[in-house]
Amino acid sequence: MSGISKIVGRGVYVPGNDIDTDRIIPARYLKCVTFDELGPALFYDVRFNEDGTSKNHPLDAPEHQGAEILISDNNFGCGSSREHAPQAIQKFGLQAVIAGSFAEIFHGNCTTLGIPCIVMDKDNREKLVAAVQDSPDAEIIIDLEALQVICSNSIYPMTMKESAREAFLAATFDPLDNLLSATSEIRQIAEKLGYA
């Protein structure tokens, strides 16, 4: 695993507060035993009518095809703990999410998968969104080291959970190897608490 210090790509804005994981990936797409096929189902019911015709969602706008950075509003990813939501985001080709705030379980799931969740205040987000709408081709650089987002020669301050930032930079965002390196300490706790 290598570290993540920068994400570079084009942006797409999906407006709304409290966008829940049922909306990010409707429950019927949870019928799967691997996550591989989830990309096309991202935001399905907000992107398509029941007859399959497009609702002209930003993700389907020609100018945003191939965008790598999702921008949204407050409390993004609330609701169900389904990892299918960040999996669908990643399989769709998105590499980072910028929002006003995130729901916790969603944030944790994203971090483990290597999707940085970037927090940006409303003023800066509005300016960034305006920049993306004006020139959808503009490159956005998310710099985790400098805690800056750069787009069209403007710099937007960002924050993120410090433990997640550390983990991205140190390439330990998938914690499993780290967790497994403490087998004897784990055993001790299990025995002490009568769990083993």
Next chain:
Amino acid sequence: MGRNLFQKVWDDHVVRQLDSGQYQVFVALHMIHEVTSPQAFGMLKDKGLKVAYPERTCATVDHIIPTDDQSRPLSDEMAEKMIQVLSDATEESGIEYFAPQSGSQGIVHVVGPELGLTQPGMTICCGDSHTATHGAFGCIALGIGTSQVRDVLASQTLAMDPLKVRRIDVEGELPPGVTAKDVILHIIRLLGVNGGVGYAYEYAGSAIDNMSMEERMTVCNMSIEGGARCGYINPDETTFEYLKGKEKVPAGSDFDEAVERWKSYASDADADYDDIVTIQAADLRPTVTWGVTPAQAITIEERVPSPDEVDGLEKNLITDALDYMQLEADAPIKGTRIDVAFIGSCTNGRLSDFEAVAEVIAGKKVADNVRAIAVPGSEKVDKAARAAGLDKVFAEAGFEWRLPGCSMCLAMNPDKLVGSEICASSSNRNFIGRQGSPTGRTILMSPVMVAAAAIEGRVADAREVFELTGAAS
């Protein structure tokens, strides 16, 4: 300064601090089900890993299982496959599996407590956000994603940040017709859907103390709907009484010893909290949602809000929610016509929920325009309800009595809303499309309020419909 329950359980279960600053926490009980867990076994295989502590994980099937015909193979091939992958994986790894027709199958958060797997002072994880339910027993119970399910299977531990603790005191006696569901809907309305981010909620106060374990589970269940990572209630005599004699609970002198240990986890009287909120039980009324988040709730006596009352983003939220729900601004919620009534889910699918409803619907009939279903939370609930003749009371009133499962709470099985049908539901989420139709609508409420709506064919005040004047049920 004393410690609260969260701190005590945390201190006992922390293995060490990780370089990232997070902590590695031992998981005492891990529960898995067919929707978010089969993928984790694949991930383990890819890494050549085995389940480290199979005796600390239990499995059941609930999310996708049909509630009308459970004969195998299931007609939905993918559902069949998911259940098969889970049962094969559990067999291979030596994990106990509560299969359909075993007598112990059911919704994961109903099964854990009724078997006595859930015990005070534990850290509990499950790939499901309503794991907080188990907090009713004084546990730190967390919903996790599939990669974390993998972590727990492989190491029995989890990487996480510590939480702040907000104590929410509900003081006094609940008025007649006001239930545990109304308490938690009120709390979420008050503190917002993200008011709990970064927190564990400790529910306390005399109204909580007086609740049964099943009512406490209803309250803790929806902690996540308020953004809290988990919610808990300090263990007390009610807790120990409930656990006594349960299948997985120690018996005899071991039980007495366990009780002493369990007691020690309760928050100290001088414990420190990051925040304290006090609510007067007497102020509460039967509460229902009007919008598309559980915080968009009002009492049955109130009117739906109007976007004109507020500015900015809030305005759009109200306008969008009203549009979606096809409700008129500033109109009373009472009287809103419904199509479907659903009683069930891990929030309100326990025996006491069906008992409370049976008591009031006996001799009454579901309105002609309403499709009403009652889905017990587990095989044990189903069995006990049938033994008491509740299934007949429901059937005579016009409810369909189903087999156990999550059913219309998330509609991954054939139980779904059709088109823009509107459902009075005892479940926990009224998100857009939650009940299986992209345009389906949900109004959350307590089981007795669902029963009142089913009978009237409209959102109604259970206190009037059933003349509830006595003690709260």
